Amino acid sequence: MFPKLDPLLHSELRLAVMSILAGVDEADFTYLKKQTGATSGNLSVQIDKLTAAGYITVEKGFKGKMPRTTCRITEAGQEAFGNYVESLKEYLK
């Protein structure tokens, strides 16, 4: 019996965001947009879903006069991401 994959992470864009955030302490919205190649609207929606699930935190602020949105992975997010990767490995065994 294969383990169930977290449906929240089993989406291309959300998984891409989580993969980036798993490897860094924090990343700007612009950085995530550049790395994933997503549109701002779509990325915002997916980030909101990950935030609602408690997988990431979003901090809105300013750097000088420029608005800046910084995303960070939470402990729950790290755990969910780790479990997801372990489940994927089971599928590939």
Added chain:
Amino acid sequence: MTAHESLQLISEMLNNSRKDILRSNAKYYMIWGVLLTCFSLAIYILWKTTGQAYWNLLWFAMPLVGFPMDKWIGKREEAVRSENVISRITRGIWLTFCIFSCSVAIFNILFSVVNTSPIGAIAVGTSLSGQIILLFGMAEAITGVALKNWTIKIAGVVTGIGGLALYYGIGLYEEQMLLFTFAGLVLFITGILVKRQNR
């Protein structure tokens, strides 16, 4: 998405972040490589033509030029950036090198003053070149280890060990400045290579 595609996506994203950090490091290597080459050559030429060792004081102007440039580039990158433990470690390594090499130079000048004239003290200070080049190579090689990049590791060893060999092989005075020209060129070339590897 299949399991294989998911894992591929995860590894691609992690790899891209690593490449990003390496590309960012490469920029700083190129800037500081050019600065080091220019300053060492300028001091070499001025010292050789005037015969005065106090031109070594120009080294203290290098951070005054370098740090604002550093900050300017950092600001440009701030809009699109990520931060992780590796980028913090590499920053720490170079900051430690900077503090150690400046301290060694300042202490040498201060304590040599007791026995010699200030100009003579700076001339004595050139015997530090071997130590500083070794510290420089070490900082570069450790950065290579942290970033898991062989080009940087090899460049560090070439600069440190090669520089030390050169130190014993070339003259005692203005010729020592050419050690830093060598280190600057290695740093600049490393920057170009790392940037190319991580396009």
